[in-house]
Amino acid sequence: MANLKSIKKRIVSVKSTRQITKAMKMVSAAKLRRAQDNVVAARPYASKLHEVMERLAQSQESDPHPLMVRRETSPRALVLLVTSDRGLCGGFNANISKAVERFIRERGEAYSEVTVATIGRKGYDFLKNRQKMAKNYVGIISKPTYQAAALVAGEIIDGFLAEEYDDVFLFYNAFRSVMSQDITCEQLLPISPPAASEEASESSIEYIYEPTKSDLLGELLPKSIEVAVFKAMLESVASEHGARMTAMDSASNNATEMIGKLTLIYNRARQAAITTELTEIISGAESIKG
Amino acid sequence: MADKMTMDLVTPYRKVLSIEVEEITATGSLGEFGVLPGHAPFLTSLKIGELSYKVAGKLDHLALNWGYFEVEDDKVTILVETAEPADEIDLDRARSAVLRAEEAMKKLSPEDKEFRKYELALERALIRVQVAGKAVRR
Numbered sequence: 001m002a003n004l005k006s007i008k009k010r011i012v013s014v015k016s017t018r019q020i021t022k023a024m025k026m027v028s029a030a031k032l033r034r035a036q037d038n039v040v041a042a043r044p045y046a047s048k049l050h051e052v053m054e055r056l057a058q059s060q061e062s063d064p065h066p067l068m069v070r071r072e073t074s075p076r077a078l079v080l081l082v083t084s085d086r087g088l089c090g091g092f093n094a095n096i097s098k099a100v101e102r103f104i105r106e107r108g109e110a111y112s113e114v115t116v117a118t119i120g121r122k123g124y125d126f127l128k129n130r131q132k133m134a135k136n137y138v139g140i141i142s143k144p145t146y147q148a149a150a151l152v153a154g155e156i157i158d159g160f161l162a163e164e165y166d167d168v169f170l171f172y173n174a175f176r177s178v179m180s181q182d183i184t185c186e187q188l189l190p191i192s193p194p195a196a197s198e199e200a201s202e203s204s205i206e207y208i209y210e211p212t213k214s215d216l217l218g219e220l221l222p223k224s225i226e227v228a229v230f231k232a233m234l235e236s237v238a239s240e241h242g243a244r245m246t247a248m249d250s251a252s253n254n255a256t257e258m259i260g261k262l263t264l265i266y267n268r269a270r271q272a273a274i275t276t277e278l279t280e281i282i283s284g285a286e287s288i289k290g
Numbered sequence: 291m292a293d294k295m296t297m298d299l300v301t302p303y304r305k306v307l308s309i310e311v312e313e314i315t316a317t318g319s320l321g322e323f324g325v326l327p328g329h330a331p332f333l334t335s336l337k338i339g340e341l342s343y344k345v346a347g348k349l350d351h352l353a354l355n356w357g358y359f360e361v362e363d364d365k366v367t368i369l370v371e372t373a374e375p376a377d378e379i380d381l382d383r384a385r386s387a388v389l390r391a392e393e394a395m396k397k398l399s400p401e402d403k404e405f406r407k408y409e410l411a412l413e414r415a416l417i418r419v420q421v422a423g424k425a426v427r428r
């Protein structure tokens with residue numbers, strides 16, 4: 001009978017696990033919708049900013065802005081990795097952290113030094129003992145704000161201008177669908193001048209610029225970095241919830257399957273116990289008769 | 291010449307406004323300017339300040355943070371970090387923010403790094419008070 005009891009116990013524990021994973025799935029589904037809305041809401045700003053930048057960059061200045069200068073001598077690189085603060089979302093954090101490692105292995109030879117900065121605790125935990133870490137920003141990814149993104153971008157720009165590193169790459173999970181995320185790598189700094197699209201060059205109306213064009217560009221470039229970081233954070237959050245939803249869904253399914261199997265074993269054991277008991281009773285009665 | 295232009299006001303969080311307006315006044319980095327339909331293509335940066343626009347003869351006000359202002363073909367695009375319509379501003383909070391910033395600035399000398407931060411905070415708060423005041427009067 002002890003066996004029966006232990007099986008029962010396991011069924012109960014798997015059931016409560018399933019309850020938790022189901023609840024987490026539903027929470028993620030709700031959060032995912034909000035995160036997706038945020039991504040969509042941020043798009044017009046980013047695209048408009050890009051438009052303005054294209055227009056400004058069209059007429060090449062003789063003297064490029066410091067943020068656009070490519071430095072050649074013994075370059076050092078910084079990788080900014082966006083992950084989540086919390087786990088239980090499948091391979092979401094591990095995949096992108098590994099992608100960063102692969103990137104460093106493959107491209108690291110071109111640089112004299114590669115440091116990693118992270119947004120989110122998980123990426124930091126993964127890489128802290130393997131790579132040279134610069135800074136870790138914790139607690140801003142759970143509720144991404146533009147202010148937080150501006151802070152991170154500001155520090156990165158300061159470091160770049162102080163020549164602490166010469167190339168900056170941004171790694172994040174771009175949201176494609178609930179089921180899948182795209183690991184994305186973008187070069188953040190130096191900013192490569194946006195290629196003037198044909199349409200834009202045709203409609204070359206003379207604009208009035210106030211203050212001068214280069215002043216405007218100088219103000220705009222840091223903003224574009226902020227927007228890129230902000231966008232990466234929003235995309236990453238949406239991806240995280242999508243990944244967690246999928247992970248929790250399959251966990252719930254596995255739990256249901258396990259409960260089925262355990263129930264079968266439990267019923268068999270119970271049947272066996274009843275049969276044994278019956279046999280005992282019958283044989284007892286037989287012996288009294290005889 | 292059309293007598294109206296479309297105005298899109300966009301922040302990183304959302305598209306705040308997308309409406310037809312008759313007249314716009316804003317604070318550029320070189321001073322206040324007005325835009326009427328038929329304006330030449332124009333691009334400027336905005337500083338912390340007020341934006342007002344006229345729809346059907348009625349003026350509306352917004353408090354803006356840093357941003358960009360672009361006019362092309364009677365299409366106005368305004369990119370800003372924050373935009374607060376007059377009726378969404380908490381006047382008491384803005385007033386106390388003015389006092390707070392003024393207090394902090396008294397203790398600091400203009401050379402301090404912090405000073406600039408409070409100066410900006412003060413500017414923002416003053417604009418909020420100004421804009422909110424117009425909403426009440428209306």
